[in-house]
Amino acid sequence: MDTSTSQKVDPAAVEQPVGRLAPSPTGMLHLGHARSLLLAWWHVRSRNGRVVLRIEDLDTARVRESYTQALLRDMEWLGLDWDEGPHFQSAHTERFHAAAQQLLQRGLAYPCICTRKEIFRSAPHRSDGETPYAGTCSGKFSSLEQALEQTGRRAGLRFQVPAGEIQLEDGFAGSFHSNPADEVGDFTILRRDAAIAYQLSVVVDDAAQGIHEILRGEDLLSSAARQWLLQNALGLPHPTWYHVPLVVDAEGRRLAKRDCDISLAEMRAAGIEPQQLVSWIARHSGIPKAKGQSAAELTPEFDLKRVPRTPLVLDPGSQLDLIQRDN
Template sequence: MLDSAGRFAPSPSGDLHIGNVRTGILAYLWARGTGRGFRWRIEDLDRVSPGAAERQLEEFRALGLEIDGPIVRQTQRIEHYAAACARLDEQGLVYECYCSRKDIQSAPSAPHAPPGAYPGTCRDLAEDERIAARARLERAGRAPALRLRTTTAQRPVVDEVLGTLTAHIDDVVLRRGDGVWAYNLAVVVDDAAMGIDQVVRGDDLASSAPRQALLCDLLGLPVPAYAHVPLVLNPAGARLAKRDGAVTLEQLRAQRFDVWAWMGESLGFGRWMDLDDALASFDPAGIRREATVFDPPPLTPAETEPPANRR
């Protein structure tokens, strides 16, 4: 499988917490255990915290993870997303959407669609209606989004952890009204270009897999194998966040927290000593299937300062 790979693709919105790190390590172990390369993508189309991307990369390399191929930044690939959107447009599958988030939330849901799904408000507008809506947005200093005219409401995907995934597929956004290319399109285009045929990520993204598989089909791109792994939660059962306490690698190391030992135990393999130990004992079939609860140590005053202010 020399031409196939797994990947980790963090958003550089800040330092990674222990749950993010665990998912990235799982992606690495899964890739190496199946003879794949391991690649890294910086998903910097949206929120970016200065220096975060570099710190994230340094932390993983400090753990011993070896990254194959060049580091990919999404902000350097804008023309590829535009080209993919143009291919969809040639098939008659792209239309302008003039709705605000409030418009969508207040609109009646389409039949058989979950609450909050886009009901297709702008899908079949007449040209004069589009002209009027476009002018209304322009007066408000806004621009229309671009949406996919979906051809099916279902596209089942087989997941190595969760089994068969089905989720309602609405007319997903391809480009936002602020001109930023949307996650679902960008990730599909990037994975194909990077030779990614295995995607290991948190199970909060499981509902995205059918949408992305459909986009792969429409663009003539291969659909990767998916494995959505359980999240790390705080003691209240909510998604782990930095406000919960010492959760970043830097904070935990300052408290002499044994990251590798916790990783192995949280996944059901017992205490790991290091990366080599993890590679030797990792087996996807043995992963604990339920979410892990992490009770972070309290932050010290020094750890509450931004990384740029620490010496």
């Protein structure tokens, strides 16, 4: 499973892009997930790249084995394949803890005992739901153990975010500015329950698994800056990011895991063929003539530059109708 030792750079393979599919087994896959997975897969495959499958299963409160089985089955049904994996993040947590410890020892992270509630109470609420951390625990504790001893409370770790704006290049969205110090403040890399936070695990695994490029939904654009900072701090390479518009409902809300939204398993049960769904997604992703083809058959047609720059608006109630009627 663990490939951290097998990432020797092969000079002949440097030109070959390596991308990843990184689903979380915290629910059933829906249309929005299928579209993100297909775009990521087509983008790599259409340039003869390698695909790594990584199962992001660190959120143990929400992860279920049945979801893992379901997502593997759904991906197979969609016609997606991969050259490496599945790698389960839960199988190699030691490298995340090593990175967190390294940042603590170098003074780039510090223990924090604040609860979510305390942070929320102490800071102005922002419209996007993020509450920037005010740095309350900065400089107070030298280790997790000392924080516990001194306060009787378990501590997590926060990464100390350097002040200032940074500019990032996105292969799809173009160049963008971000100011993580103002927007989120020092952010969590190790939670108080000792679980590794998303930003850190992604950065460590992308490097360990030799990932050059990441295509994902634009809802994750704001986390790119945090990941870029962590890559700098850990001396890891920056991958190329491609953030693509999401599938949304008429109100602009992200279509995913909502009650009104149907899963791929439900589509399959309703008699939809994978080619119908794949071609429907392709037609809304820059391949207007797609009809009845498989994911692999459409690969040569795919060009990320032709993917529309606006969200794909879809009424959740009409998904089945649309996909059936159009094929």
